Amino acid sequence: MPITINGRAVDPPADPRVSLLDFCREQLGLTGSKKGCNQGACGACTMLVDGERILSCLSLAVQYDGRQVTTIEGLAANDEQGGGLHPLQRGFIEHDGFQCGYCTPGQICSGVALVAELKRGLPSHVTADLTGGVTPSREEIQERMSGNLCRCGAYNGIVEAISEYVAAELPDRQEVAA
Ligand code: FES
Numbered sequence: 001m002p003i004t005i006n007g008r009a010v011d012p013p014a015d016p017r018v019s020l021l022d023f024c025r026e027q028l029g030l031t032g033s034k035k036g037c038n039q040g041a042c043g044a045c046t047m048l049v050d051g052e053r054i055l056s057c058l059s060l061a062v063q064y065d066g067r068q069v070t071t072i073e074g075l076a077a078n079d080e081q082g083g084g085l086h087p088l089q090r091g092f093i094e095h096d097g098f099q100c101g102y103c104t105p106g107q108i109c110s111g112v113a114l115v116a117e118l119k120r121g122l123p124s125h126v127t128a129d130l131t132g133g134v135t136p137s138r139e140e141i142q143e144r145m146s147g148n149l150c151r152c153g154a155y156n157g158i159v160e161a162i163s164e165y166v167a168a169e170l171p172d173r174q175e176v177a178a
C-alpha cells in the first residue's frame, strides 16, 4: 500500500530497513526535515503522521504504508490562507525563532502537533489539573517543546512564535502571553 507524503502517494522503499527520514531526504528529495543526531535525541527530524508528531529518524518508512505523512514542505503547500507559508512558519520569521535554521523544520512540525494535542486536551508532565482541560501556559509550551533542541539557543523566539500560534488557534484560552 502506498504512503501518502504531502498529499502524494508513493510506494514504500524496497529495503525495509530505510528510515522515514532517509526515505524522504534521499529518495524523494524532501530535504526540509533534518538529520541531527539520528538517534531520537534532538527533534530535528520531526514529521507529522496523521497529524501526530513522530521522530522520523527512529521510524522505518515501511511502517507508514496507508498513512498520511506531512513534512515541513507539506505544511507550506497546505497553507489555507494561500500565502505560501503556514501561519507558524510566518510566526517563526516574525519572532526571530531561528538562527541557522537547522532545527527549524522540526520545531515547526512539533509546534503544529502541539496545538493539535492541546485541542484534544492531552496533558503533559507539567499539567497541574488533569480534570479541567489544559491551560496552554508558557511553561506548558516549553515542556511540550523540550524534545526539540536548538543549538543556536533561539528558544525565546521559538516559544513566542508558538505562543502566538496557540493563542490564534485557541482564542478561548487567554492564559498564553503571545
Ligand atoms: Fe531524529 Fe535527532 S535526527 S531525533
Ligand code: FES
Residues within 6 Å of the ligand: 097, 098, 099, 100, 101, 102, 103, 104, 149, 150, 151, 152, 153, 154
Ligand atoms: Fe540553529 Fe536552532 S536555529 S539549531
